[in-house]
Amino acid sequence: MSGSIFLVGLMGAGKTTIGRALAKKLNKRFIDSDHEIEARTGTTIPVIFEIEGEESFRKREAEIIRELSALPDVVLATGGGAILHPETRTCLKNRGTVIYLRAGINQILQRTGRDKNRPLLQTADPRRKLEELSRQRDPYYREVAHFIVETGRPNVQFLVQAILSQLELAPNPITATPAPASAMTQSHFSFESTMNAAPSSAIALQVELGERSYPITIGHQLLDNPELLTRHIHGKRVAIVTNDIVGPLYLERVSSLLRAAGKQVTEIVLPDGEGEKNWASLMKIFDVLLAEQCDRKTTLVALGGGVIGDLTGFAAASYMRGVPFVQVPTTLLSQVDSSVGGKTGINHPLGKNMIGAFYQPQAVLADTATLHTLPPRELAAGLAEVIKHGAIIDAPYFDWIEANIEQLVARDNAALAYAIKRSCEIKAEVVRQDEREGGLRAILNFGHTFGHAIENGLGYGQWLHGEAVGCGMIMAADLSLRLGFIDAAAKARLSALVKAAGLPTMAPDLGQERWLELMQVDKKNEGGEIKFILIKPLGTPLITHAPQEILLQTIAACIER
Structure with a gap:
C-alpha cells in the first residue's frame, strides 16, 4: 500500500511496537514522534514536561508532527496527547491513513505500570488518570481515525495482519465519521451523511473476551x-x-x-x-x-x-x-x-x-x-x-x-x-464486561420483558421479535414514567421514534392475568419477582422491580382496545 500511515491512541496501546512491525511488513520507514522529540532536544519527555510544561510541549510536538506527516511512505506513531492540537488532527487526517489503536484501561496499566517515562501517569492514582485521559481523548481519536483496531491481544503479528486486512479494504483514506466515546461514556458527537460506503470500505471492530x-x-x-x-x-x-x-x-x-x-x-x-x-x-x-x-x-x-x-x-x-x-x-x-x-x-x-x-x-x-x-x-x-x-x-x-x-x-x-x-x-463493550449476564448484560433486555410476553402470548411468529421489542420499549418507558424515573417528554420521544421506525406502538390485549403469567417466565427473574430494565433518565439503564398495581396501570394504558 502506498502512502503514509499514522497511528494514534493512548499511551500503552501498542503504537510503537505495532508500528515497527507494520512498517517492516510494508517496507516503510518507521518514526516515533516521541523518540524524534527526544533525539532533537537531547533530553527525555518527562524532563521536557517538567521544564517547559505540557502546553509548550504540545506546541513543540505539533511542529514536529507537521514536519513528519509530510514525509512520504512512513508509519508514524504519535504521542498519546498529540491529537489534542487542532493542527495535528488536520495534518494527520489529510495526509494519510489514520489508525486508532485502542486498548482497555487494565491492559494499559499492565503495560505502563512500571514505566517512569510517562509523566502524566506519575500520580497517586494512575487508573483514575488514565480513565480521565480516555474520556478526554477518545472523541478526538475517533474524529481522525479511518478505522479502529483493538490491541487487547498481545500477539503483534495477529494485530499487524488485522491492520493489513483493513488497509486492503480501504486502499485510500476513508471519509472519517466522528463517533461518540466508548459504550460506557456519553460524549456529544455529530454524523456526516457523506461517509463513503463504497464496496472497498469497511469498518472493523473487536469483541474483547481474551x-x-x-x-x-x-x-x-x-x-x-x-x-x-x-x-x-x-x-x-x-x-x-x-x-x-x-x-x-x-x-x-x-x-x-x-x-x-x-x-x-x-x-x-x-x-x-x-x-x-x-x-x-x-x-x-x-x-x-x-x-x-x-x-x-x-x-x-x-x-x-x-x-x-x-x-x-x-x-x-x-x-x-x-x-x-x-x-x-x-x-x-x-x-x-x-x-x-x-x-x-x-x-x-x-x-x-x-x-x-x-x-x-x-x-x-x-x-x-x-x-x-x-x-x-x-x-x-x-x-x-x-x-x-x-x-x-x-x-x-x-x-x-x-x-x-x-x-x-x-x-x-x-x-x-x-x-x-x-x-x-x-453491545461488545457490555459483553466484554459481563459475558454471561451476571448483572450488567441484563440491560440489553430493555423492552424484552414486555416484548417476550407479546411474542409468546400471540404465538411465535405473529409479531416479529423487533416489533415486540419496539412496543415493549414503549411499555418500559411508560413504567419508568409512572415510577418517576423519566419525564413525559422522554417517553414521548421514545414513542415517536419507535413509530417513525415503522414499529407498532400499542400492545395486544392478552388479559392482565396472562400478561403477568407470561412475564413471570423470564430469565432475569429471581425469587418469583419480575425484573424490569427501565431508564433513569433516557440513556441510562436501571434494573428494578415494580409494584404490581403500577405494572397493571402500564399494561392497561399501553394495550390496543
Whole structure:
C-alpha cells in the first residue's frame, strides 16, 4: 500500500511496537514522534514536561508532527496527547491513513505500570488518570481515525495482519465519521451523511473476551470478498446453515466462494420463521452433520437472521461438544444485536430463549448489501434494537437516531453502516464486561420483558421479535414514567421514534392475568419477582422491580382496545 500511515491512541496501546512491525511488513520507514522529540532536544519527555510544561510541549510536538506527516511512505506513531492540537488532527487526517489503536484501561496499566517515562501517569492514582485521559481523548481519536483496531491481544503479528486486512479494504483514506466515546461514556458527537460506503470500505471492530475475542467486519458488498470469510475457516469442512428465504438469495454465492477456496461444503436449509427456532430444527442440523460425517474441525456458518444465528450457534456449541462457527447475519436485527455476544439457543412453548448456551463465534461478517433485500417490516424490526442501544446507554446516539431515522428507513448505506457500528460497539463493550449476564448484560433486555410476553402470548411468529421489542420499549418507558424515573417528554420521544421506525406502538390485549403469567417466565427473574430494565433518565439503564398495581396501570394504558 502506498502512502503514509499514522497511528494514534493512548499511551500503552501498542503504537510503537505495532508500528515497527507494520512498517517492516510494508517496507516503510518507521518514526516515533516521541523518540524524534527526544533525539532533537537531547533530553527525555518527562524532563521536557517538567521544564517547559505540557502546553509548550504540545506546541513543540505539533511542529514536529507537521514536519513528519509530510514525509512520504512512513508509519508514524504519535504521542498519546498529540491529537489534542487542532493542527495535528488536520495534518494527520489529510495526509494519510489514520489508525486508532485502542486498548482497555487494565491492559494499559499492565503495560505502563512500571514505566517512569510517562509523566502524566506519575500520580497517586494512575487508573483514575488514565480513565480521565480516555474520556478526554477518545472523541478526538475517533474524529481522525479511518478505522479502529483493538490491541487487547498481545500477539503483534495477529494485530499487524488485522491492520493489513483493513488497509486492503480501504486502499485510500476513508471519509472519517466522528463517533461518540466508548459504550460506557456519553460524549456529544455529530454524523456526516457523506461517509463513503463504497464496496472497498469497511469498518472493523473487536469483541474483547481474551482467548474468545473475535472481529466484527461491517461494510457494503462484503460477500464479494471471499477472503473476509475464508480467513476464519481453518479446517477443510464447512456446513452452511440458512433458511428457505435467505438461501435462494445468498447460499450459492457463499458456497461457491468457499468451494473455490478448497473447502468441502455441506448445505443445510431450514424453514423460515421464529416458530422454527425449536428442538426439531436443532435436530435437523445434527442429522445432516452426522449423516455427512462432519468432524470436530468442521466450521458452521450461520447465513441468515437471528433465528438462524441462534440455532447455528447452539448447534456449534453442542456438536461434538463444540465446533467453530462464523456469523454472517443478513438482517438488521441480527447485524446490530443477535450475532454479537455469543447468546445461542432455541425457544420452548413455555418461554423464549430458555434453552441454550453462551458460545462465541470466530467472527461476524455484516454485509449491508443484504439489507436491501429485506422486507420493510424486517428492517423496522432491526431498528428496534438500534433504538434500544441509544435508549439504555448512549443518549447522544439516541439523538443521532432521531435525526437520521428517515435515512435509516430509506436504507441509506452510510447511515446503516454507522448504526450497525455504534450498536455493535455498545453491545461488545457490555459483553466484554459481563459475558454471561451476571448483572450488567441484563440491560440489553430493555423492552424484552414486555416484548417476550407479546411474542409468546400471540404465538411465535405473529409479531416479529423487533416489533415486540419496539412496543415493549414503549411499555418500559411508560413504567419508568409512572415510577418517576423519566419525564413525559422522554417517553414521548421514545414513542415517536419507535413509530417513525415503522414499529407498532400499542400492545395486544392478552388479559392482565396472562400478561403477568407470561412475564413471570423470564430469565432475569429471581425469587418469583419480575425484573424490569427501565431508564433513569433516557440513556441510562436501571434494573428494578415494580409494584404490581403500577405494572397493571402500564399494561392497561399501553394495550390496543
